[in-house]
Amino acid sequence: MQQTFELAAVYATNIFGIVLIAVLMIGNLWRFREKGAENAYLQLILFFAFCSCVLDPIAYTADGHTGTWPRIIVYGSNALLYLSNLFSPFFWLLFLADHLNFRFSIVHRNILGFAIIAGIVIVILNNFVPIVFDVSAANVYSRKSGYWFYIAIAYGFLLDSLIIYFICKRKGGLLKTFPIWIYFFPLVAGTLAQSFVYGISAISPCTAISIAGVLASLHSERIFRDKLTGVYNYAYLDILAKDYKKKKDLQVTGLLININGFKNINQNYGRFTGNKVLAKMSKILSRVVGEMGIILRYSSDEFIAFINTQNEMAVSMCITRIKSSLNEINTFSTSYKLSACICSQSYNPQKSMDDFIDDITRSMQEEKTRYYTQLQYNHREETEH
Secondary structure, X not given: OOOOOOHHHHHHHHHHHHHHHHXXXXXXXXXXXXXXXXXXXXXXXXXXXXXXXXXXXXXXXXOOOOOHHHHHHHHHHHHHHHHHHHHHHHHHHHHHHHHOOOOOOHHHHHHHHHHHHHHHHHHHHHOOOOOOEEEOOOOOEEEOOHHHHHHHHHHHHHXXXXXXXXXXXXXXXXXXXXXXXXXXXXXXHHXXXXXXXXXXXXXXXXXXXXXXXXXXXXXXXXHHEOOOOOOEOOOHHXXXXXXXXXXXXXXXXXXXXXXXXXXXXXXXXXXXXXXXXXXXXXXXXXXXXXXXXXXXXXXXXXXXXXXXXOOHHXXXXXXXXXXXXXXXXXXXXXXOOOOEEEEEEEOOOOOOHHHHHHHHHHHHHHHHHHHHHHHHHHHHHHHHO
């Protein structure tokens, strides 16, 4: 059968994708040395994009060649391609959720699990019953009706990530809404082109372009990230203040969190332990606040959490959850005990960010005075008894 594709063009586009992915990996080695789910998801996206760029020309090369080995190659490479193109949007979804501190519900997790398992099962079943694609006696690949069901699963992950994005955009801060179109436009364009015009190899290289855009956005965002904890830094306050001034009917409360006895932890256990304490605190705050707001490291041992509500009960529950999380950590720590003074202040967009900081700092000074007064009283009680 005459080929309906240009093999040279297939090789050219995928070699471009491979080179781009290699450049991205080398250029971001410093990032990938850092542990964390976010970096792990990025590496997995790059890995599956690389696999797609390698498998695509292999599948096209073997297509239409007679013999047992070409048939095995056509079947195997296309099956692996479908899996790679399924896992890429899945791990993109997980990356975006982790980056935006979005918490999946149990039902949400179960749906995602069912979708990814269904995609894998369909590919396996396709070896016995041609659901997604078929290979003729002449070893020519052709799509079946199940292809569109498979595309629906992959696009379902992308749609889910868009929903998460807009939820966090409504609830979160400015940098929480980094330009998602940088990932979506190239990927959607490549998928549509390859889906409707057979012979075009566009998904794999367009995925590489999408990842390049995401990594570029993340690199620019690092200016406003605290290197140790990964939360936003002091410089982000100016950006946040400008963003808040643009919003009508703003309902935001700031929480100032100061770690008690942090100086003593550094002196008694060393700065390495002190850094671990800061990392633990940032994780607790990120988990508690989630998509409801953002976290900043304001100073050495102080964090500010901006949550998108001024409801006193909601604010009180947030503070309680932070303290409960600290107590849970303390049950597993025998060397030191973590606690924090926390005070809240409603944010008034008519005032400057400096005024807000001054007000909440004064509240913290009063809170710390009460804390140390109570600490001294408890110490005297223990001494007397």
